[in-house]
Amino acid sequence: MKQCTRIEIVVEQSVSGQVIDLLHKVGAPGYTLIPDIRGEGDRGTRRGDELAGDSSNCLFIIACDDDTIIESLKAGLRPLLSRSGGVCLLSAAEWLRH
Amino acid sequence: MKQCTRIEIVVEQSVSGQVIDLLHKVGAPGYTLIPDIRGEGDRGTRRGDELAGDSSNCLFIIACDDDTIIESLKAGLRPLLSRSGGVCLLSAAEWLRH
Amino acid sequence: MKQCTRIEIVVEQSVSGQVIDLLHKVGAPGYTLIPDIRGEGDRGTRRGDELAGDSSNCLFIIACDDDTIIESLKAGLRPLLSRSGGVCLLSAAEWLRH
Amino acid sequence: MDTFLSNLSSPPLLFFFLGALAVAARSDLEIPNQIAKFLSLYLLFAIGFKGGVALAVAPFDTQIVLTLGAAMVLSAVVPLYTFMFLRNRIPIADAAAIAATYGSVSAVTFVTATSYLDVSGISWGGHMVAAMALMESPAIIVGLLLYRKYALTDGDDDDSFSWSQLLREACLNGSIFLIVGSLIIGWITGPAGMSQISSFIQDLFLGVLCLFLLDMGIVAARRIKDLRNAGSKAMSILITMALVLPLLNAMLGLGIASALDLDEGDALLLIVLAASASYIAVPAAMRLVLPQANPGSYLPMSLAITFPLNILVGIPLYHALVRWTL
Amino acid sequence: MDTFLSNLSSPPLLFFFLGALAVAARSDLEIPNQIAKFLSLYLLFAIGFKGGVALAVAPFDTQIVLTLGAAMVLSAVVPLYTFMFLRNRIPIADAAAIAATYGSVSAVTFVTATSYLDVSGISWGGHMVAAMALMESPAIIVGLLLYRKYALTDGDDDDSFSWSQLLREACLNGSIFLIVGSLIIGWITGPAGMSQISSFIQDLFLGVLCLFLLDMGIVAARRIKDLRNAGSKAMSILITMALVLPLLNAMLGLGIASALDLDEGDALLLIVLAASASYIAVPAAMRLVLPQANPGSYLPMSLAITFPLNILVGIPLYHALVRWTL
Amino acid sequence: MDTFLSNLSSPPLLFFFLGALAVAARSDLEIPNQIAKFLSLYLLFAIGFKGGVALAVAPFDTQIVLTLGAAMVLSAVVPLYTFMFLRNRIPIADAAAIAATYGSVSAVTFVTATSYLDVSGISWGGHMVAAMALMESPAIIVGLLLYRKYALTDGDDDDSFSWSQLLREACLNGSIFLIVGSLIIGWITGPAGMSQISSFIQDLFLGVLCLFLLDMGIVAARRIKDLRNAGSKAMSILITMALVLPLLNAMLGLGIASALDLDEGDALLLIVLAASASYIAVPAAMRLVLPQANPGSYLPMSLAITFPLNILVGIPLYHALVRWTL
Numbered sequence A, B, C: 001m002k003q004c005t006r007i008e009i010v011v012e013q014s015v016s017g018q019v020i021d022l023l024h025k026v027g028a029p030g031y032t033l034i035p036d037i038r039g040e041g042d043r044g045t046r047r048g049d050e051l052a053g054d055s056s057n058c059l060f061i062i063a064c065d066d067d068t069i070i071e072s073l074k075a076g077l078r079p080l081l082s083r084s085g086g087v088c089l090l091s092a093a094e095w096l097r098h
Numbered sequence D, E, F: 001m002d003t004f005l006s007n008l009s010s011p012p013l014l015f016f017f018l019g020a021l022a023v024a025a026r027s028d029l030e031i032p033n034q035i036a037k038f039l040s041l042y043l044l045f046a047i048g049f050k051g052g053v054a055l056a057v058a059p060f061d062t063q064i065v066l067t068l069g070a071a072m073v074l075s076a077v078v079p080l081y082t083f084m085f086l087r088n089r090i091p092i093a094d095a096a097a098i099a100a101t102y103g104s105v106s107a108v109t110f111v112t113a114t115s116y117l118d119v120s121g122i123s124w125g126g127h128m129v130a131a132m133a134l135m136e137s138p139a140i141i142v143g144l145l146l147y148r149k150y151a152l153t154d155g156d157d158d159d160s161f162s163w164s165q166l167l168r169e170a171c172l173n174g175s176i177f178l179i180v181g182s183l184i185i186g187w188i189t190g191p192a193g194m195s196q197i198s199s200f201i202q203d204l205f206l207g208v209l210c211l212f213l214l215d216m217g218i219v220a221a222r223r224i225k226d227l228r229n230a231g232s233k234a235m236s237i238l239i240t241m242a243l244v245l246p247l248l249n250a251m252l253g254l255g256i257a258s259a260l261d262l263d264e265g266d267a268l269l270l271i272v273l274a275a276s277a278s279y280i281a282v283p284a285a286m287r288l289v290l291p292q293a294n295p296g297s298y299l300p301m302s303l304a305i306t307f308p309l310n311i312l313v314g315i316p317l318y319h320a321l322v323r324w325t326l
């Protein structure tokens, strides 16, 4: 078991590629992606019912134990979140190592 | 970064509308919804294979930093959970503000 | 409200049956399963685009308040994770009882 | 005997068996969930439209009106005796949900019966689709009224009840809405509309039904497994009911059909409607208006026992009875 | 008047109404998301292939080249005056996005118009599919250039802009790519290719369109609800624009069609292209190249107002105008 | 040469190119995952049923039995020499998985070859579908036995091995199950069953194949990109093998076909089966029975190199060889 930070990011589906690029850039050790989900927030309801994916969100989960990576990820996310909306939550977790 | 509570609710798909109504009523700042997922619990296995959605669950994630909202959400959820089943987990998280 | 551990497991879709068997064996009180999701890690990118499900992951969420169950679950998961990859995160949460 | 064998060797039914076999053999064969939903939407859309077009060319007469009325009465009466029989044997919410389930109908059983008739070259009236649509809702309402009458004296609380939600669930459930809507559109556009979309609606019908029944076979066999795992004493009552109720209700349907002097095809369809149990509209409604009822009881009954019983044995059996009686 | 009524009573449009009604009645009828996407891919694939095959047998002449050129110009000009009108009335990013939306086209409106022509027995040229494909991108580029010209002096930052991303979004968006690709494949394989897949492409077309418009009706009605909830002052401008712009643009299209002396079918299609507004390609591109714009403005306008206006009233109205003018 | 060009200009193959091009051009064109799965289920269902109906009218004779036997032997022998060649060059688990992959078959390559024959007007026997189904499993079993024989002396642990799981994966994998099941149902219902669902099964076949190959083109091109990113020394062996193995195996198939004196169509299909590599059943089985093997090796080989090689160049090439030899 190892301490790590669990990062959870919800953004709209169409910017998922930008988040992946960012994760590669900052050197995140991996991610899990739940695509095509729904939600509601300041920018209205995303019902997941539009063909262009405009009304869908996606959720990233990233386990990371490297603080510099986390900091650059946060720095890279901020402008993206203020442009396109979404949320990013961080919490502590234990990572079961095999 | 701001402290908040991360609320995670799993209920069966057919009551998702009731949860959304409740979230609106208590004034939750937003939610993310993962529809049509599976699970197993006291009420048996939900395989996600039925046309009426009877055998599917859905998952809500809500980030909230207002304790009164959280309390009324909990109060509103209890009867719903005892009627239709499901789980609700709460944990502390940090919310990245843009 | 009751203290519990929130366990989150990401494995490839094709071993989801093995995880379910393990959960039954160790006596987990229930689980929630998000099938057919994506991800990237040491074993490359899983884009969720293959017919055999080889390139998909799935995510389990388990709330559990029994430490012996958690320990046997962790013991059972380790070989599975080293064989097929994936991550397992544990964190503390409060469980809203109805 | 011949009818039975030829029914059992029709492609759709064989694909139902194949699905069940896949579960028994622990194969991982699966129809993706959204696809299964789409196949069912297609079937509702097609049968509704067909029925509407048929209505457009053969307008209402007294017998049709009587048939529609009888169908609604059937759907309201079946829950009454089902509930009365069950209410002291199992939890009262379950009894009400089962009553509603068996009073209502299964669109796929109906669709299978119409394709059985089509393949056998026996004609049937488009108004039978309307009859099916009309039978979905009354059972839900009667089931819930029974529950309220008998359960509330038992002290259950009921602050979440709302008539408007009940009516919405009973009448505006997605599948009911689509079949009624397609029926009306078919009726408005008539044969001219049909000529525009007939290859989509008619030529593909049986092929889609094959794939849909493959999925149904998979799901039904899984529910049988679940039932076996449950295996309590109450279960044996439920299984018996799931085998007896369709036959009983079929007899009632047969009685009405001969009283109304229906044609061979329409008589068979009315009986099939009586005998079939809902596994989409009613369960969906029950989760919202009667969440106290355990879906582990009424769903496996209708989906895993009554549905296969009807399509495998029931349809040819009821057909033989119709021939013998009329 | 007859044209209107016969248009309104065609199965696809009636299914559009049915979808809208489902939302109004709060039914839970829904087409699963991946299915809706598949139906739309099918329509793009089929119309593209059809257009390509038609091009293969009726090769390019001057008038076709002029039509294609005029279509592109139309798609670049409409955003100009739309933007100029809006830019001081609403946020500038929204004005640019709306301009792009209305300069571009809606493939489903086009498809509905072709099936309207087919059912009416009026011929149309395969190159109109190419015209549609060519009209998608210019509007996106013009819209963004306008934004950059007028917004940056206002002090907005713009470090995230990239021409390559803009061009990729404008020209390689999935739906544009599929329609252009299918057009080219249809053109390469010609009638021989068509004979291989014509039952798939032609016979199913109208049936698929019915189910797709059912979904569109549901989505459009939901957006109308959203609009009503928003209800600000700016909204009334947007709603007015969503009703006026298609008619204005249709007039421009009519002018060009009569200047080029197009045939009845092609003229109607050009007008429909002018009048229609994108709700797939442009909104998708805008979220990436102009995320500052509020999708709550341009999307409901095109999806919930202009789209129904065009398919319900517009097509027969423009047809009447074409008949009257040409 | 003509054969090549006419093969390359058939709609399904052009859509494969279009899919690959979409990835190369970084378009976001995509077929939703459940839809791709459904299209593949449809193809398995249709080809299985067709084969079964064909078997029902042309019953078994000695040559058919010999062909089926030869097919199974082929599927067991190919893994042997593939493994022997690879086992000292790459990790032993990877060698075993690649051996199984190439011993087994690709249903879509087979389906593409049958439609190539149908379009060329060359007949083929329904038993070839049975041959395909029989070739899926032996390779999986042989591959795993080889691994156990050679790896365990190397000290690998193996407590997770279970024969029952192996056989279930090898024989009851969803796609094998569906094709065998549809074959048997087609064989039971015969031409009477076919007449009920032929528009669904036959008329739509090529159109569905177009959309499915569009998806395959997208997925294959993505895997090529992944391969390029990996780019190790071992990779060059793997790429070479992915190009050489199909040709080698095709020769073996050709030898058997001429030894058995098969007809033109059947000979081509046997060769295509030999040359093709599994990318559904075997990879799925390997993840469960041989998780040590790296899916990043065998999957891109079969999916991104061997599959396109076979459908683009292989089929007409093997056809030319058949014509030249027989």
Ligand SMILES: Nc1ncnc2c1ncn2[C@@H]1O[C@H](COP(=O)(O)O)[C@@H](O)[C@H]1O
Residues within 6 Å of the ligand: A010, A011, A012, A038, A039, A040, A041, A042, A043, A044, A045, A046, A057, A084, A085, A086, A087, B028, B029, B030, B031, B032, B033, B061, B062, B063, B064
């Ligand atoms: N408080 C919240 N809790 C959970 N998810 C949220 C919250 N606020 C926003 N979201 C998600 O983020 C998406 C975009 O949010 P917004 O930019 O606020 O519209 C929404 O559609 C939700 O899926």
Ligand SMILES: Nc1ncnc2c1ncn2[C@@H]1O[C@H](COP(=O)(O)O)[C@@H](O)[C@H]1O
Residues within 6 Å of the ligand: B010, B011, B038, B039, B040, B041, B042, B043, B044, B045, B046, B057, B084, B085, B086, B087, C028, C029, C030, C031, C032, C033, C061, C062, C063, C064
């Ligand atoms: N201990 C648990 N951990 C995670 N999810 C659970 C747990 N128990 C129940 N669930 C989820 O909640 C749904 C309903 O639970 P139940 O009412 O216990 O049948 C299940 O289908 C699961 O998806």
Ligand SMILES: Nc1ncnc2c1ncn2[C@@H]1O[C@H](COP(=O)(O)O)[C@@H](O)[C@H]1O
Residues within 6 Å of the ligand: A028, A029, A030, A031, A032, A033, A061, A062, A063, A064, C010, C011, C012, C038, C039, C040, C041, C042, C043, C044, C045, C046, C057, C084, C085, C086, C087
């Ligand atoms: N650091 C991480 N954070 C979140 N998910 C991960 C991480 N690493 C791996 N995963 C998930 O686990 C799957 C298998 O990981 P791996 O075995 O490392 O390839 C990936 O496809 C991801 O979905």
Ligand code: NA
Residues within 6 Å of the ligand: D078, D101, D102, D103, D104, D105, D249, D273, D274, D275, D276, D277, D278
């Ligand atoms: Na009934």
Ligand code: NA
Residues within 6 Å of the ligand: E078, E101, E102, E103, E104, E105, E249, E273, E274, E275, E276, E277, E278
């Ligand atoms: Na336009």
Ligand code: NA
Residues within 6 Å of the ligand: F078, F101, F102, F103, F104, F105, F249, F273, F274, F275, F276, F277, F278
């Ligand atoms: Na092979």
